[in-house]
Amino acid sequence: MCTTCGCGDETNVRVSTLQESSSAPLPVHPHDHSHGHTHDHGPDHEHPHVHNPETIPLEQSLLAKNELLAARNRGWLEGRGIRALNVMSSPGAGKTTLLVRTLADLGERLQAGVVEGDQETSLDADRIRAVGRPVVQINTGAGCHLDADMLRRGLDALDPGTGSTVFIENVGNLVCPALFDLGEAAKVVVVSVTEGDDKPQKYPHMFRAADLVIINKSDLLPYVDFDVDGFRRRARQLNPRTDFLVLSATTGDGLAGWYDWLGGTSSRSATLTGSLTDTLSP
Amino acid sequence: MHELSITQSLVEAVLDRTGERKVIAVNVQVGPLSGVLPDAMRFCFDVASAGTPLDGAQLMIDEPRGLARCRNCHDEFEPADLILLCPCGSADVEILSGRELMLMSVEVA
Numbered sequence: 001m002c003t004t005c006g007c008g009d010e011t012n013v014r015v016s017t018l019q020e021s022s023s024a025p026l027p028v029h030p031h032d033h034s035h036g037h038t039h040d041h042g043p044d045h046e047h048p049h050v051h052n053p054e055t056i057p058l059e060q061s062l063l064a065k066n067e068l069l070a071a072r073n074r075g076w077l078e079g080r081g082i083r084a085l086n087v088m089s090s091p092g093a094g095k096t097t098l099l100v101r102t103l104a105d106l107g108e109r110l111q112a113g114v115v116e117g118d119q120e121t122s123l124d125a126d127r128i129r130a131v132g133r134p135v136v137q138i139n140t141g142a143g144c145h146l147d148a149d150m151l152r153r154g155l156d157a158l159d160p161g162t163g164s165t166v167f168i169e170n171v172g173n174l175v176c177p178a179l180f181d182l183g184e185a186a187k188v189v190v191v192s193v194t195e196g197d198d199k200p201q202k203y204p205h206m207f208r209a210a211d212l213v214i215i216n217k218s219d220l221l222p223y224v225d226f227d228v229d230g231f232r233r234r235a236r237q238l239n240p241r242t243d244f245l246v247l248s249a250t251t252g253d254g255l256a257g258w259y260d261w262l263g264g265t266s267s268r269s270a271t272l273t274g275s276l277t278d279t280l281s282p
Numbered sequence: 283m284h285e286l287s288i289t290q291s292l293v294e295a296v297l298d299r300t301g302e303r304k305v306i307a308v309n310v311q312v313g314p315l316s317g318v319l320p321d322a323m324r325f326c327f328d329v330a331s332a333g334t335p336l337d338g339a340q341l342m343i344d345e346p347r348g349l350a351r352c353r354n355c356h357d358e359f360e361p362a363d364l365i366l367l368c369p370c371g372s373a374d375v376e377i378l379s380g381r382e383l384m385l386m387s388v389e390v391a
Contacts, residue, residue, distance in 0.1 A: 053306055055389050056299060062310065062318075062383045065291050145284060176284035179317050204364035205317040237365045237373055 066180055069148035073155065073183025077166075084151075084166040086182050088206065089190035090199075091172030094216040096124045098190060098249040098258075099167050103131045105252075106259065111164040115154040117146040117171045124169060134158055145176035148183055165262070174203040186211040193217045193224050197231035200238055207235045212243045212261060219248040285322035288383075289330045296336060296388050307340040307389040314348045315364060315380035348380025 061067060077084050089095050099114060106112075113134040116125045125137035136158045138150050146154075151168060160166050168184060170177040189210040191199055194217060200207045207213065213235055215228060232244055245261065247254030296308055308327075312320050320343045327341045350361045352368035352375050359369060366375040 053389050053391055055387050057387045058295070058299060058385050059387070060295065060385050062288055062292050062295070062385055064295065064385075143287070145287075147287065179284050179288075201365065208364055234365075237367065240373060 063179070063181075066148045069152060070181035070183040073148055073151055075183075076155070077183060077185070080160075081163040082160050082166055083164075083186075084168055084182070084184040085186050085188050086168045086170060086177075086184035087188045087190065088170045088174070088177045089172060089192075090174045090195060093172070093190045093192040093195065094249050095169050095172070095190050096127055098214070098216060099169060100127050100131055101249045101252070101255065102167075102258070102262075103128065103133045105255065106262075110262070111161060113158045113160045113164060113166050115146075115151065115158060115166060115168045117150070117169055119143070119171060134160075140171055144171055144173050145180050146170050146182060147180045151182045174199065174206045178203075178205040178209045188212045188214060190214045190216050191231075193220050193226040193228075197226045197228070197234070200231065200235040204238050207238045207242070210235075210239060210242045212245065214258065215244065215246045216249055218246050218253055219251045285318055286326045286330070288318060289323050289326035292327075292385055293330045293334060293336055295385055297334060300335065300388060300390050302335055304391040305336045305339040305388055306391055307342055308336065309342045309344065309386040309388070311344045311346060311382040311384040311386055313346055313380040313382035315361070315377060316383040318383055320345060344386070346379055346382055349378040350375045350380075351378055 073084075087095050087099070096116075103110070103112060103114075114125075114128045114136070116122075116128065116135060116137045117140060118124055118137070119140050119142070121139070122137040125135045128135040136154045138146060138154050140146065140150070143150075146168065154168075155166070158166065168182060174189075187209050189206055189212070191213065193215060215231065221228070228246060235242060235244070243261065245254060245257045247258055249255070292308070292310065296305060310323075312318050312323065323343065324341055331337050331339060348361050349358060350366055350368075351358045352370060352372050354372035354374055355368060355370040357368060357370065358378065361375075361377070361380065366377065367373055368375055
């Protein structure tokens with residue numbers, strides 16, 4: 001195995017996992033540079049052994065195991081046309097309220113299930129179940145984030161239908177979940193206006209990872225000091241490609257944009273037909 | 283405290299290769315833009331390695347400098363944080379190094 005650039009064993013396994021079920025461009029690793037290979041050999045010839053300390057080169061990502069499992073999840077999901085959205089925020093930003101509202105509003109127009117991540121309790125899963133949607137609760141105990149293996153087990157239990165959407169409600173935390181790829185199609189970060197508009201600088205990894213940033217509780221904007229434009233500007237400095245939505249999951253204000261976004265990113269989802277925003281029209 | 287689970291997977295990755303052999307040192311690379319705190323990792327390493335052949339091993343953390351290149355003026359600079367802004371004012375910046383989170387090698391007895 002080439003340990004200098006990691007083009008051997010594990011990397012190949014991961015790439016082939018993706019290739020089986022996806023035509024998406026893969027991170028091709030051109031091997032056009034030359035480099036020395038360590039003289040790694042088994043005990044197939046005799047020479048005097050001196051038991052000195054030995055250095056074993058490894059050169060692998062510390063997140064390699066999670067990345068491999070995430071790639072497996074991604075392949076599994078893509079093969080079934082299932083879109084998984086990793087929804088992250090600090091505790092209390094309104095992830096569950098947004099999901100409950102979304103599932104209730106869209107009803108049968110969105111075939112969806114939820115994987116709930118919390119340290120303890122099934123309170124959130126109970127709220128989702130109350131709107132009649134399949135839900136699996138993962139309790140992480142001391143864990144502060146979901147990882148790809150937990151999602152794998154969650155998906156096994158949820159058994160989502162082909163072409164459906166899986167919302168993954170991550171553990172409320174703006175720090176750790178940013179580092180753990182789950183195999184999701186997109187990362188959605190929810191911020192509420194009561195948290196303050198300085199969150200992008202304070203939690204840069206989370207905002208760098210986001211594909212969509214939702215500014216929730218917009219109905220409270222008149223009462224709090226939250227500069228929406230300033231927030232957007234700061235988040236864009238970290239991540240120029242992210243999308244923004246301002247909405248209130250409680251009043252429903254701005255939800256049309258969220259449903260549009262869900263509709264627009266659902267090209268693989270056969271269950272979504274027409275504009276989801278129609279369901280909101282009186 | 284994602285450093286704990288990252289350090290646990292570090293210990294597992296080492297054990298995958300070294301098995302029962304006594305590990306003296308583990309060399310890792312943790313860049314300043316990786317989102318992992320070397321100090322937190324050191325703190326977790328003792329806990330994660332306890333009772334394994336890594337118990338008592340030295341965790342050597344190499345902290346390479348962050349480096350970014352501006353796509354506008356092509357200058358290279360050391361980013362102060364993840365808000366990547368070239369001194370020329372451009373935010374169209376690519377990270378060249380600093381996101382490393384690598385298990386480089388282990389020393390076994």
